[in-house]
Amino acid sequence: MSTQPFFQALQNTQLAISIGQSNHLYGVLAQMFHIAGLILILAPLLVVNLRLLGAGLTNQPVTYLVKATNPLIWTGFVFISLSGFFMFSPSAALYYPNPAFWLKFQLLGLALILQFTLYRKVTRTETPNRSLATLTALASLLLWFGVAIAGRAIGYVAA
Amino acid sequence: MTSRDFLQQLQDSTLGVALSESIYMYPLVEGLHLISLVFSFGLILLIDLRLIGLFLPKAPVSEILNKLRPWLSGGFLVTFSTGFLLVFVNGPSLVNTWVFPLKLLLIVFAGLNAIWFEYKFGRHAKQWNGQTPKGAKVAGWVSLTTWSLVIVCGRLIPYMNGH
Numbered sequence: 001m002s003t004q005p006f007f008q009a010l011q012n013t014q015l016a017i018s019i020g021q022s023n024h025l026y027g028v029l030a031q032m033f034h035i036a037g038l039i040l041i042l043a044p045l046l047v048v049n050l051r052l053l054g055a056g057l058t059n060q061p062v063t064y065l066v067k068a069t070n071p072l073i074w075t076g077f078v079f080i081s082l083s084g085f086f087m088f089s090p091s092a093a094l095y096y097p098n099p100a101f102w103l104k105f106q107l108l109g110l111a112l113i114l115q116f117t118l119y120r121k122v123t124r125t126e127t128p129n130r131s132l133a134t135l136t137a138l139a140s141l142l143l144w145f146g147v148a149i150a151g152r153a154i155g156y157v158a159a
Numbered sequence: 160m161t162s163r164d165f166l167q168q169l170q171d172s173t174l175g176v177a178l179s180e181s182i183y184m185y186p187l188v189e190g191l192h193l194i195s196l197v198f199s200f201g202l203i204l205l206i207d208l209r210l211i212g213l214f215l216p217k218a219p220v221s222e223i224l225n226k227l228r229p230w231l232s233g234g235f236l237v238t239f240s241t242g243f244l245l246v247f248v249n250g251p252s253l254v255n256t257w258v259f260p261l262k263l264l265l266i267v268f269a270g271l272n273a274i275w276f277e278y279k280f281g282r283h284a285k286q287w288n289g290q291t292p293k294g295a296k297v298a299g300w301v302s303l304t305t306w307s308l309v310i311v312c313g314r315l316i317p318y319m320n321g322h
Contacts, residue, residue, distance in 0.1 A: 031314055035196075039310075043201025050230070057226050060218050068215045072208075145194060152193055156186045 007092040020090030030083040037080025038148055044069030044076075045144055052122060052137035066123045100157045104150035111143035163251045170250030178248045185248060192241040198234025200306050202227050207306075210291055210299030220291060221284035249320070256319040262312035269305040272298055 010016055019026075048065050050056030057065060088095060095101045118136045122128040169175050178184050208214035209223055246253065253259040276298035287295075 028315070028318060032311060035193075035310060035314060038193075039197060039201045039204060042197040043205055046197060046201065046230075047205065047227075056230065057215075057218065057223065059222055059226075060215065064215070064217065072214070145197075148194055148197075149190055152190045153186065 004093070004096050007096045010089055011092040013089070016089035016092065019086055027087070030086040033079045033083035034087070037076040037078075037083065040072050040076025041080065042144055042148065044072045045140065048123065049137040049141050052128075052133045061126055062123050062128075063126060094158075095154070098154055098157060100150050100153035104147055104154065107143055107146045107150055111140070111147055114139055114143060162254050166246070166249075166251040166253055169247045172247065174244075175247040175250070178244060188241045188244045188248075191237055192245060195234050195237035195241065196310070198230055199238040200234075200310060202231040202234060203302060203306055206231075207299040207303040210295055211303070212291065212296070219284070219289070220287060220295075224281055224284055249316075252320045253316070258312050258315045258319045262309055262316070265305055265309045265312065269302060269309060272301045272305060276302070 047056055048062070048069055051058065051060065051062055051065055114136070118132070119140055122133045122136045170179075178188070205214055206223060206227065209216075209218070209220060215223065276295065280292055280295040280298065284295075
């Protein structure tokens with residue numbers, strides 16, 4: 001099954017239809033949780049990446065920052081993915097032709113790959129390779145903020 | 160002059176018209192208003208969580224305040240200035256409902272709380288000896304709650320005022 005029929009099929013599922021027919025207040029609530037998730041993911045990542053760049057909380061060990069920020073990021077991830085599904089599924093076919101939507105998920109894919117490879121590697125030690133840490137932090141900030149910006153653009157380039 | 164007249168004047172001003180007529184300016188300004196929240200509200204949130212004792216309990220509050228302050232202030236500068244521009248674009252419809260006036264009121268309240276915290280506790284944070292004073296914890300809770308409500312009100316504006 002190619003992507004477009006898949007989007008259409010998702011939109012036609014009972015779950016997506018029920019979400020679409022639910023009270024609009026839930027839609028507003030989903031928007032709130034999406035912003036809360038954005039803050040809970042990006043603010044902790046900002047603090048860790050600044051630290052990798054030698055700014056911000058420079059007196060704290062990187063491993064301690066990562067340990068303390070993980071619960072916030074995971075909470076944010078639950079918020080943002082559930083609320084995202086809630087907003088996306090009832091109008092999946094509408095998102096299909098939207099270039100900002102695709103850009104967002106391409107950037108998200110890259111951001112996640114970086115998160116579980118280089119980011120994990122340089123935040124596991126107190127003495128990572130300086131230039132590798134800098135490169136990772138810059139790429140991480142660029143990609144994650146890119147996801148947010150592309151996400152915001154979805155509403156403006158609506159087809 | 161009523162607030163409605165004032166907002167109308169802003170909307171009709173050269174800046175207001177220019178912002179409304181450009182295809183790119185409004186999305187850019189609104190995007191920056193959202194993204195800069197990570198620096199302003201996001202870092203405030205982390206500081207509040209530290210004051211409450213839920214985040215980085217082993218890191219001294221004085222250090223967190225000092226090291227994050229420049230990033231936080233930079234964030235607020237962008238959030239406030241883009242918000243100011245958005246008022247020019249949105250005009251009198253902002254006072255169609257209570258939600259925008261309430262947001263402004265909450266911002267003032269959150270600001271006063273921050274000033275009170277800084278004056279009473281923040282500037283002596285080096286002498287806390289690892290114990291967060293009760294009042295500072297209260298300020299953390301107040302800040303967390305108020306700023307969250309500011310975000311909620313902000314997100315409600317397009318729903319309530321018909322944009």
